[in-house]
Amino acid sequence: MEGGLWNKELLILKFVLLAVAVVKTVHGKGTYVGFYSGTCPRAESIVRSTVESYVRSDPTLAAGILRMHFHDCFVRGCDGSVLIAGSDTERSAGPNRNLRGYEVIDAAKAKLEAVCPGVVSCADILALAARDSVVLSGGLSWQVPTGRRDGRVSIGTEAFTLPGPNDTVAVQNKKFSDKGLNTQDLVILAGGHTIGTAACQSFSDRLYSPNGTDPSIDPSFVPFLRQICPQNQPTKRVALDTGSQFRFDTSYFANLKRRHGILRSDQVLWTDASTRPFVIKYLATGLFNQEFAKSMIKMGNIGVKTDADGEIRTKCSAVN
């Protein structure tokens, strides 16, 4: 009888351990929702309040932080490598020159080190801050799996593998599928351009090419763009989603349909037959917000480092 009870308890214990293991691995290489609930219970709320206070005083930072998470994940995985300062690091490379929001991540890290030193990774702070930025812009919230560790390597030239504003759909698809993301993920994540701005130099060749204006732009939109981006004003900035730069909504897709996409890489998502159905889908349904969240979780699990693969940095701008 006693032996039977013992066996039963053992079986229950095994089942519980298995269930925990399944929950812990379900989101990919070791990340799971609530990773810090035991070790630093206030981690997520500290990140959120930091992002809130910065974005309240400068709303453009929300877009900067969202983009920074994307640029982190696409080079060496989501390991905070984009945050490392130095002359030959990703951060100083051309494609990352206009990234903004480092001070927000540094401020959150300083607060977290004071409360739970050596526990919360910079890569996780960035992933949480990206989610918080979307929410502050009016998007839906989602639960961010955490448990990433920080990388020790950041190499400037590797940033040149990031998707660029003149990439065709084929090239964009290849760069996304190399990271385990499909065409739907591509279109929906490009929907991140519903907030934020681009420098005129990122697309002004569409306005001032010797061969004339890019025919994929609505001709009635060209004077507006030329007014904001006169020739030789490369650093001026223009909203990626005209009329709705601070709202996380579907008007970015509506703008693609009316040929008001800013970057060439945006507009081709409408002109190309393989991506257009997704643009139509997000215009016709209310699915954008929830599917954006799903694709962000997928993106956030790219090349995640766990255990001895990485470290918990003390300062996000430098390896330990």
Ligand code: HEM
């Ligand atoms: C699909 C391929 C993508 C390309 C080619 C691309 C390219 C660009 C370029 C050229 C800019 C303007 C940079 C500047 O001139 O300062 C930009 C801005 C931005 N991108 Fe992307 N991007 C892509 C995907 C994404 C993804 C997946 C996200 C996030 C989920 C994202 C979020 C943003 C945001 C929020 C901005 C505005 C940044 C700011 O206002 O500072 N992008 N992107």
